Amino acid sequence: MTRFNFDVITLFPKAFELINNLGVITRALEKNLINVNLHDLREYGEGNYRQVDDKPYGGGSGMVLKPEPIYKAHDSIDKLPNSKTLLMTPQGKVLKQQDLLRWSSLDQLIIICGQYEGFDERVRCLADEEVSIGDYVLSGGEIPSISIINGLTRLLPGTLGDPGSLIDESHNSSLLEYPHYTRPLIFREMRVPDILVSGNHEEIKLWRKQKMLERTLDRRNDLISNDDYKKLPKSKRINRDSNEIMKFRIGNGYDIHRLVEGRDLIIGGVKMQHPDNLGLDGHSDADVLSHSIMDALLGALSLGDIGKYFPPSDQKWKNADSLFLLSKVIELIRKEGWEVNNIDSVIVAERPKIKPHVQLMKNNISNTLQINGSFIGIKATTNEKLGPEGREEGISCHSVVLLEKKE
Numbered sequence: 001m002t003r004f005n006f007d008v009i010t011l012f013p014k015a016f017e018l019i020n021n022l023g024v025i026t027r028a029l030e031k032n033l034i035n036v037n038l039h040d041l042r043e044y045g046e047g048n049y050r051q052v053d054d055k056p057y058g059g060g061s062g063m064v065l066k067p068e069p070i071y072k073a074h075d076s077i078d079k080l081p082n083s084k085t086l087l088m089t090p091q092g093k094v095l096k097q098q099d100l101l102r103w104s105s106l107d108q109l110i111i112i113c114g115q116y117e118g119f120d121e122r123v124r125c126l127a128d129e130e131v132s133i134g135d136y137v138l139s140g141g142e143i144p145s146i147s148i149i150n151g152l153t154r155l156l157p158g159t160l161g162d163p164g165s166l167i168d169e170s171h172n173s174s175l176l177e178y179p180h181y182t183r184p185l186i187f188r189e190m191r192v193p194d195i196l197v198s199g200n201h202e203e204i205k206l207w208r209k210q211k212m213l214e215r216t217l218d219r220r221n222d223l224i225s226n227d228d229y230k231k232l233p234k235s236k237r238i239n240r241d242s243n244e245i246m247k248f249r250i251g252n253g254y255d256i257h258r259l260v261e262g263r264d265l266i267i268g269g270v271k272m273q274h275p276d277n278l279g280l281d282g283h284s285d286a287d288v289l290s291h292s293i294m295d296a297l298l299g300a301l302s303l304g305d306i307g308k309y310f311p312p313s314d315q316k317w318k319n320a321d322s323l324f325l326l327s328k329v330i331e332l333i334r335k336e337g338w339e340v341n342n343i344d345s346v347i348v349a350e351r352p353k354i355k356p357h358v359q360l361m362k363n364n365i366s367n368t369l370q371i372n373g374s375f376i377g378i379k380a381t382t383n384e385k386l387g388p389e390g391r392e393e394g395i396s397c398h399s400v401v402l403l404e405k406k407e
């Protein structure tokens with residue numbers, strides 16, 4: 001039978017009395033599956049007072065654990081062939097289930113418990129790995145060590161009554177575990193999902209897999225690595241939930257309006273003069289720049305296009321100010337929980353010169369969207385006399401936007 005040795009160097013050996021009352025761990029001790037040897041650091045202290053700490057060089061508050069007692073304690077431990085030394089410190093790598101699995105194939109873990117005031121830097125040389133149990137500070141490494149003893153022991157063969165309970169549980173794969181239910185069927189009007197009482201084990205298996213995915217996406221989508229995500233069937237990647245792990249969405253918008261006589265030429269909310277007094281025709285003010293930005297914003301969130309929100313059949317939008325329409329679209333985007341990262345547009349017009357008006361257009365878009373002008377790019381190009389824009393039959397505009405999910 002495997003016998004795993006934990007050797008813990010600690011100033012507070014009494015803290016480990018807890019493991020004598022920890023169910024699975026206690027049973028593993030009784031069955032000699034593990035050995036927990038406590039090495040009281042005080043016994044390796046120096047002088048009559050068994051001093052283990054001292055003032056820091058360079059000044060500063062608090063005391064620092066001296067290197068000599070820790071080295072002496074570490075030297076005193078018999079090292080098994082397959083052994084590693086861990087140093088518990090908030091500066092260490094955050095503990096993951098994978099680490100416990102990795103260490104479970106060793107014969108021995110020597111765990112050095114740091115203290116919150118710190119230890120002499122040279123102690124780090126003893127450690128194969130520095131480990132933290134989270135981004136917070138405890139008074140010492142004892143509770144983190146107990147976490148490691150607990151987490152690792154339950155992985156050892158013969159420890160758990162039902163080894164099957166290791167298979168599905170959270171963190172073994174990169175997904176969290178599915179929800180569990182037991183009797184009664186209905187508790188305070190909360191009913192166990194029908195599928196679990198259906199007796200259809202194939203369906204139950206599928207439901208559990210789906211719940212694992214949903215739960216992880218909902219609570220800990222940081223656990224889903226790109227590789228794991230790619231392993232998912234494509235049908236799962238394209239569903240609504242999978243979109244939630246995306247923090248960015250890109251959108252593309254295009255619009256073109258005909259150049260005619262008797263209409264104003266308004267682009268980006270700026271009224272310009274065409275050399276032949278032409279203007280853009282449309283139901284609204286036909287502002288191609290604002291329109292293409294709106295379509296890009298809506299497209300980024302798969303929300304359709306402007307015609308859906310401001311139908312040309314509706315007289316309400318006759319000669320509408322497109323900057324006002326844009327203000328409505330950005331309201332919708334923000335209501336959906338997204339923010340504009342940046343916008344880039346290109347206006348295709350043979351004439352007039354757009355460049356002199358670009359700053360004013362930027363100001364208008366920036367005020368309407370309430371974003372800084374430096375995140376808005378507006379450019380212009382002729383179409384080299386080619387196509388409808390080149391023949392001055394119309395002016396078009398292309399825009400792309402990047403949206404970022406708000407926290």
Ligand SMILES: Nc1ccn([C@@H]2O[C@H](COP(=O)(O)O)[C@@H](O)[C@H]2O)c(=O)n1
Pocket residue numbers: 348349350351352353354355356379380381382383384
């Ligand atoms: N209606 C336009 C078209 C172009 N510009 C500016 O002129 C530059 C040269 O245009 P090309 O189409 O020959 O590349 C272009 O980079 C724009 O800055 C403009 O202001 N208005």
Ligand SMILES: C[C@@]1(CO)OP(=O)(O)OP(=O)(O)OC[C@H]1O
Pocket residue numbers: 255256281282283284285286287291306307308309310311312313317320
């Ligand atoms: C803006 C709207 C408003 O009715 O009309 P138009 O000015 O004709 O512009 P278009 O780019 O055809 O978009 C459709 C409409 O939403």
